[in-house]
Amino acid sequence: MPETISVQDLVEVYSDGTKAVDGISFEVNEGEFFGFLGPNGAGKSTTIKVLTTLLRKTAGKISVAGFDIEKHPEEIRRVIGVQSQETVVDPDLTGRENMMLEGHLHQMSGDGLKKRVDELLTLVGIADVADKRAGHYSGGMKKRLDLASALVHKPKLLFLDEPTTGLDPQSRAAIWGYLSKLNKEEGITIFLTTQYMEEADKLCERLYIIDQGKIVASGTPESLKREVGADSITMTLENSGVATQTKEKAKEVLGAIQGISKVIESDAGITVYARNASLIIADIVRAFDSNKIRLTSVNFASPTLDDVFLQHTGRRIRTEELNTKQTSFARFGARRRPVRQ
Ligand SMILES: Nc1ncnc2c1ncn2[C@@H]1O[C@H](COP(=O)(O)OP(=O)(O)OP(=O)(O)O)[C@@H](O)[C@H]1O
Numbered sequence: 001m002p003e004t005i006s007v008q009d010l011v012e013v014y015s016d017g018t019k020a021v022d023g024i025s026f027e028v029n030e031g032e033f034f035g036f037l038g039p040n041g042a043g044k045s046t047t048i049k050v051l052t053t054l055l056r057k058t059a060g061k062i063s064v065a066g067f068d069i070e071k072h073p074e075e076i077r078r079v080i081g082v083q084s085q086e087t088v089v090d091p092d093l094t095g096r097e098n099m100m101l102e103g104h105l106h107q108m109s110g111d112g113l114k115k116r117v118d119e120l121l122t123l124v125g126i127a128d129v130a131d132k133r134a135g136h137y138s139g140g141m142k143k144r145l146d147l148a149s150a151l152v153h154k155p156k157l158l159f160l161d162e163p164t165t166g167l168d169p170q171s172r173a174a175i176w177g178y179l180s181k182l183n184k185e186e187g188i189t190i191f192l193t194t195q196y197m198e199e200a201d202k203l204c205e206r207l208y209i210i211d212q213g214k215i216v217a218s219g220t221p222e223s224l225k226r227e228v229g230a231d232s233i234t235m236t237l238e239n240s241g242v243a244t245q246t247k248e249k250a251k252e253v254l255g256a257i258q259g260i261s262k263v264i265e266s267d268a269g270i271t272v273y274a275r276n277a278s279l280i281i282a283d284i285v286r287a288f289d290s291n292k293i294r295l296t297s298v299n300f301a302s303p304t305l306d307d308v309f310l311q312h313t314g315r316r317i318r319t320e321e322l323n324t325k326q327t328s329f330a331r332f333g334a335r336r337r338p339v340r341q
């Protein structure tokens with residue numbers, strides 16, 4: 001399949017000296033659902049801004065939709081749709097007016113535009129509030145309006161910067177369904193960034209995991225998870241925040257248990273990898289008990305993209321998204337970080 005985005009050795013340094021993107025290369029094929037997964041500050045938005053001609057690259061060679069980004073930015077802007085991370089709806093206009101305006105900016109007009117706007121308002125599920133001022137929309141409605149606006153001119157290539165961050169699970173699922181449909185039925189190439197591993201896992205055919213401006217892993221979600229090669233068990237210890245000794249002791253105990261392939265300490269606690277997690281848990285509990293180490297929570301899960309990230313960086317993307325199959329022990333889940341709006 002021909003490639004529609006080609007990026008070679010992209011570097012982006014902001015005027016204050018921050019190196020937001022540090023030499024990344026990748027290609028996106030026509031018709032592909034391609035994803036960039038990474039935590040806050042990884043360089044996702046910076047990359048999207050460069051690819052969509054909003055930001056000048058510091059170095060590298062880039063072509064989008066067959067056009068060189070330096071020589072033909074206008075042509076690129078004509079054929080791409082962009083939903084930026086910050087919602088950009090005009091609060092004083094209605095949803096419908098926002099979309100009509102977007103159409104006019106793309107030299108569209110008349111019945112064709114009206115029909116397209118109606119169709120999209122219905123598709124993203126905001127037709128019933130189309131004539132209400134966008135300033136009075138909920139966050140989820142604004143995101144949907146923004147997405148619909150990015151589609152008015154029927155782009156063949158769509159850039160989405162965290163399209164579901166801050167949305168409730170239902171809205172998120174609705175947008176996922178809609179994006180899949182756009183990609184599969186209309187053949188639109190999608191470049192999506194996200195910090196939700198579940199979203200990346202579900203939607204993207206191919207993924208690049210980015211951290212601190214660098215690519216840390218890439219492949220299909222399945223191949224990336226397969227590389228982890230084991231289930232994970234994540235546990236938190238009583239007083240572990242203060243007593244480093246307890247943590248050290250715990251790691252020592254874990255190191256002596258047969259079948260554990262790796263022990264990683266992170267903000268979320270201690271994570272170990274084992275081929276047969278459900279059996280190993282009993283060994284861990286017994287060993288901790290006889291060493292007087294108290295557990296406050298234990299989760300076990302099949303490999304997720306977060307495990308991929310953890311193995312490559314030693315950190316987690318977002319702890320609250322653990323794909324927990326089984327939990328035990330009192331007080332589990334007492335602390336969860338709020339979802340960023
Ligand atoms: N205009 C700017 N000037 C200076 N530094 C910036 C600017 N914009 C972003 N950065 C820095 O560049 C790095 C990458 O930021 P970027 O917005 O690309 O991350 P991100 O992956 O999109 O994160 P998030 O998930 O939080 O949106 C961060 O360290 C950020 O602070």
Ligand SMILES: [Mg+2]
Binds near residue numbers: 044045046
């Ligand atoms: Mg961003």
